[in-house]
Amino acid sequence: MVSERAPSATPTLIACGCTKSPHTLSWSNSLNTIAFGSANNVCVLQPESTSSPAAIVSTTAAHSKPVTCVKFARNTSAPLLGRTGDVLVSSSADGTAAAWQVCSSRLKSIRAARPFHKGSATFCCAAMSVVDGSNRVVAATMGADSLLVIWRFVADQNPDSDLIQTINMGTAFALCADFCFVQSVQRLLLCVGTSNSTIELFVEDADRTSIVKALTLTGHTDWVRAVSFKRPVLESDDWLLASAGQDNVIRLWRLSEIGTADSPPSTIADLPLDRDIRLKSKMIAISNSDKSISVTMEAVLNGHDNWVYSVDWEPTGTMRLLTASMDKCLVVWEPDADSGVWLESVRVGDVGGQAVGYFGGAFDATGDRIVGHSYFGGLHSWTRQKTDIGEEWLPQPTVGGHFAAVTDGAWDPTGTYFLSCSADQTTRIFSPYKSSRGLGYVELGRPQVHGHDLNCIASVSSNCFVSGAEEKIFRAFNAPRTFASSLAAISGINVDTIFADWSTWAEGASLPSLGLSNKALGENEARPKIAGDLESAGIQPDVRPTHLLVPPTEDHLMQNTLWPEVHKLYGHGYEVFAVAANHAGSVIATACKASKTEHATVMFWDTREWQRRAEVEAHSLTVTQLAFSPDDSVLLSVSRDRTWALYMQGCDDNLKWTKVAQSDKRTGIHTRIIWSCAWSPDSRYFATASRDKKLIFWRTDRQNATVTVTAIGAPYVGAESITAVDFAPSMVDSNYIVACGLENGRIEVISWNESLGARVLVQLDQCAAHSATIRRLRFRPIKGCWPADMAKQDDDIFELASVSDDHCVKVHRICLA
Numbered sequence: 001m002v003s004e005r006a007p008s009a010t011p012t013l014i015a016c017g018c019t020k021s022p023h024t025l026s027w028s029n030s031l032n033t034i035a036f037g038s039a040n041n042v043c044v045l046q047p048e049s050t051s052s053p054a055a056i057v058s059t060t061a062a063h064s065k066p067v068t069c070v071k072f073a074r075n076t077s078a079p080l081l082g083r084t085g086d087v088l089v090s091s092s093a094d095g096t097a098a099a100w101q102v103c104s105s106r107l108k109s110i111r112a113a114r115p116f117h118k119g120s121a122t123f124c125c126a127a128m129s130v131v132d133g134s135n136r137v138v139a140a141t142m143g144a145d146s147l148l149v150i151w152r153f154v155a156d157q158n159p160d161s162d163l164i165q166t167i168n169m170g171t172a173f174a175l176c177a178d179f180c181f182v183q184s185v186q187r188l189l190l191c192v193g194t195s196n197s198t199i200e201l202f203v204e205d206a207d208r209t210s211i212v213k214a215l216t217l218t219g220h221t222d223w224v225r226a227v228s229f230k231r232p233v234l235e236s237d238d239w240l241l242a243s244a245g246q247d248n249v250i251r252l253w254r255l256s257e258i259g260t261a262d263s264p265p266s267t268i269a270d271l272p273l274d275r276d277i278r279l280k281s282k283m284i285a286i287s288n289s290d291k292s293i294s295v296t297m298e299a300v301l302n303g304h305d306n307w308v309y310s311v312d313w314e315p316t317g318t319m320r321l322l323t324a325s326m327d328k329c330l331v332v333w334e335p336d337a338d339s340g341v342w343l344e345s346v347r348v349g350d351v352g353g354q355a356v357g358y359f360g361g362a363f364d365a366t367g368d369r370i371v372g373h374s375y376f377g378g379l380h381s382w383t384r385q386k387t388d389i390g391e392e393w394l395p396q397p398t399v400g401g402h403f404a405a406v407t408d409g410a411w412d413p414t415g416t417y418f419l420s421c422s423a424d425q426t427t428r429i430f431s432p433y434k435s436s437r438g439l440g441y442v443e444l445g446r447p448q449v450h451g452h453d454l455n456c457i458a459s460v461s462s463n464c465f466v467s468g469a470e471e472k473i474f475r476a477f478n479a480p481r482t483f484a485s486s487l488a489a490i491s492g493i494n495v496d497t498i499f500a501d502w503s504t505w506a507e508g509a510s511l512p513s514l515g516l517s518n519k520a521l522g523e524n525e526a527r528p529k530i531a532g533d534l535e536s537a538g539i540q541p542d543v544r545p546t547h548l549l550v551p552p553t554e555d556h557l558m559q560n561t562l563w564p565e566v567h568k569l570y571g572h573g574y575e576v577f578a579v580a581a582n583h584a585g586s587v588i589a590t591a592c593k594a595s596k597t598e599h600a601t602v603m604f605w606d607t608r609e610w611q612r613r614a615e616v617e618a619h620s621l622t623v624t625q626l627a628f629s630p631d632d633s634v635l636l637s638v639s640r641d642r643t644w645a646l647y648m649q650g651c652d653d654n655l656k657w658t659k660v661a662q663s664d665k666r667t668g669i670h671t672r673i674i675w676s677c678a679w680s681p682d683s684r685y686f687a688t689a690s691r692d693k694k695l696i697f698w699r700t701d702r703q704n705a706t707v708t709v710t711a712i713g714a715p716y717v718g719a720e721s722i723t724a725v726d727f728a729p730s731m732v733d734s735n736y737i738v739a740c741g742l743e744n745g746r747i748e749v750i751s752w753n754e755s756l757g758a759r760v761l762v763q764l765d766q767c768a769a770h771s772a773t774i775r776r777l778r779f780r781p782i783k784g785c786w787p788a789d790m791a792k793q794d795d796d797i798f799e800l801a802s803v804s805d806d807h808c809v810k811v812h813r814i815c816l817a
Helices: 481-491 531-536 554-560
Strands: 008-015 025-028 033-038 041-046 055-061 067-072 087-092 096-103 106-115 122-130 136-143 147-153 163-168 174-182 187-194 199-204 211-217 224-230 239-245 250-259 282-285 291-301 308-313 321-325 329-335 342-349 358-363 369-374 379-387 390-396 406-411 418-422 426-435 438-449 454-461 464-469 474-478 508-510 519-521 565-569 576-581 587-592 602-606 611-616 623-628 634-639 644-649 657-662 674-679 685-690 694-703 706-717 722-727 736-742 747-753 757-764 774-779 797-804 809-815
Touching: 008 055, 008 426, 008 438, 008 757, 025 358, 025 369, 033 067, 041 067, 041 106, 055 106, 067 122, 087 106, 087 122, 087 136, 096 122, 096 136, 096 147, 106 147, 122 187, 136 174, 136 187, 163 211, 174 239, 187 224, 187 239, 211 282, 239 308, 250 321, 291 342, 329 358, 329 369, 342 390, 379 554, 406 797, 418 454, 418 809, 426 454, 426 481, 426 809, 438 474, 438 481, 438 554, 464 576, 587 623, 587 634, 602 634, 611 657, 623 674, 634 674, 644 706, 657 706, 685 722, 685 736, 694 722, 706 747, 706 757, 722 774, 736 774, 736 797, 747 797
Parallel strands: 025 067, 122 174, 174 224, 224 308, 308 358, 406 454, 406 774, 454 576, 576 623, 674 722
Antiparallel strands: 008 809, 025 033, 033 041, 041 055, 067 087, 087 096, 096 106, 122 136, 136 147, 147 163, 174 187, 187 199, 199 211, 224 239, 239 250, 250 291, 282 291, 308 321, 321 329, 321 358, 329 342, 358 369, 369 379, 379 390, 406 418, 418 426, 426 438, 454 464, 464 474, 474 565, 508 519, 576 587, 587 602, 602 611, 623 634, 634 644, 644 657, 674 685, 685 694, 694 706, 722 736, 736 747, 747 757, 774 797, 797 809
C-alpha cells in the first residue's frame, strides 16, 4: 500500500501567454504583483526579486470564456496614483465580470462572476476602492451590447445587495474606462473612451448611488482605446487624463477644481506647432456643491506610427507616461524640465523579425521597470539602469508561454527538459534555471515557429524531436550547438552526459521569410558582418543564434532559438494527428486524420535512415494517440472508432510490424471515442481513457508473436470525460500510479493494482490543474524532482506535466511519501 502520509501536489512550473487583446495585464504596485488573462484564467505573476526569479505562481479559472480585461482597482487613499490595492476586477467574452482579492499570491473570490452583459462579450473593466468609511468598491464594465454597467459592492456583504446601474451608450461601444476620486467634493469621476472617437465623463450624483453623464470631450479622430488618470501634485486636486486610440495620437487633459465665483481658466497647450494656441476650458458642474471642474487640453503627443492600445502613468510622483502601440514600440513620455513640453524620453521594443506590436504596458511601483504584452502573447520586460552618461533601459528575461491551446507535450528521454506544441504554431522548450536568486523554470527555446497549427510531438532523443501540424508531413529537428551550451549554462547540467559529439552540430537555424523549413546555419552564417549577404541567401538578417548565459528574452526566443529541420516524412493523405517514438529512439509511429480505413493506417519509420518501413491498417477513423510499451516490443493505438489495437515487431525483421490484437467496437467496453492510452512501467498492463468517462485497464500475456489481452474492468470512472492518462515511471509499494486528465480540466492521481483496485490519492481542481480540456499528461521519465540534483531523490516524488486548451503548460510535483 502507499504510505499513510497524505499525498500532495505542488506546482513546479506554470507557463502561459497573455491574452491577445488590450487591457488584459495590470500591475499592483503595493503587492509588486502582475495579473494577466490567459484563455479563461486570471494568472498571478511574481516579478523577479533579489531572492527569487520571476514565476507565474497561480492560475484561477475565472470565467467560462476568454478573459478580456484584468485591472487592479484604484485606491482613494493612495496619494498620487491609486492602482495600489489588492482588489482585482476581471471581465470575459462570456459577458460576465468578477472581483477578486489577492491573498498570498492567489486570488480569493469576493464577487463571483455575474452576467452583466448577457450574450455579449465585455471589452473592458475599471474599478475604484473608495476609502470613505463605507469601504465600497465601484466597478464598471463595457460590453458589445453597447451597455456601460456600474456596480458597487462591499466585500463582506451579500452579493445580492450590490447596486447596479446600466447606461446605454447608443450607437457607440464603450472601449476603455478609468476612475478618479475628487477629494474636496468626495465624488467619483468616470472617464469612458468610445468607438465614436469621443471621451465621455460621468460624475457621481449627490447621494453617491448613481453616476450621470457630465461632459463629452472631442479631439480624437478614431476609436479611443485607452484612458488613464493621474493626480500630479499631492497638495492639489488637479488630475491629468491621458487618452489614446486608433488615430495613433495620445492626448493629455487637465481637470482642475474651481469655485463658482472663479472664472474658467484658459491654459496654453503644449503643442509643438504653435505655443500660442489657447484652448477654451469645458466645465463639469458638481451637484449640491459650490465646486466645478474645468477640463482643458494639456498636450498632444504624436510619436507612434500605428494604433495606440495602452496608456499607463508611472505610480511615483514623477510625471511619466508609458504608451504601447502596434508599431512594435513602447514609449515613455515626460515633460521637459525647462519648457514643460511633453517629449519622448525612452523608446523600447522590437525591430524586424516576428514582432507585430504591443497590446499593453505597465510600470512597476518604482518606475524602474516596465512590462509589455505583445500580439503573440509574450511578456516583454525592461529595467532602467543608471550609467555614467545617463540611463538606459535593458531588456530582461521574464516568463511566458503559449497563447493558444496546447495540443501535446513530451519529456526528453533523460527528463532534462519538457517540449510542448500548440495551436499557436510553435513548439517550446522549458527547463530549470539555476541562479543566485534561486531555482526557477524558464522557456529556454522555441525550436519551431511554423505556419500551421501543431497537433503532436514526440521526443526521439535528447537532441531530436518529431512534430506534426495541420499538413500532410511530419518534420524532424536536431538541436543546434547554441541549445546545448545554453542548457549547460542556464540549467547547470553537464550536457556531455546527455549529448554525444554536440560540438559538431550546426550553430543554429533560420526560418526563410516565405518558407516553413528551418535552415541550418554554420558558425560564419550565424555571425554575419554584412546583412546583405544573408538576404541574398534567403536568411533573415536579424537572426543571431547565441550561446546564452542567462534566460532568453521574448524577442530572442522568437527568432534566435530555432532548431534545424533535418527530415520530412511524407506518406499520409490528410493532416497528421499523432506521433510516438520508442524508448530506444530507433522507431517512430505516425497517423493522420481519417474517415476511412485506408487513411487510418499507422506508419512505422526507422530513425537511422528516416525511411518508412511498414504500414498497417487497423482502425476505421482517426487514431487519437500512439504509445510504445516501455520494452519497445509493442505499439498501442487508440482511435475515434472506439477501438484499440496492438502491433508487434516481426521475429525475423525488427522493422516489420503487424497487428496482433484489436478490440471490437460492437462488443467492447468503451462506448465513446477513446482519447488516450498509456503503458504500465513493466509493460504488463495498458490503460485506455474515453469520452464515456471510463478508465479501463488491460492485462497483456505474450507468447512469441501473439498477445492475449484481458480486460480488468473499470475500477475508476471519472466525473467527466477522461481525455488524458499516463502511468508513473515506477511503482510505489506494489501499486501503479496513474494520472487521469478530465475534460473539465481537473486532474486525479490514483493508485491501482489488479487485486486491490483503485483509490484516488491526489485531486487537482481547475485552479491547481486547468480550466479547460486536458490534452496530454506526461510523467517525467525518471523518479524524483526536476532537476535531478535536488534533494529527496529517494522519496516517492514524481513530476507530472500537463497541457491543456487553457493555453497552459504545467508541471506538478506529486509527493506520495
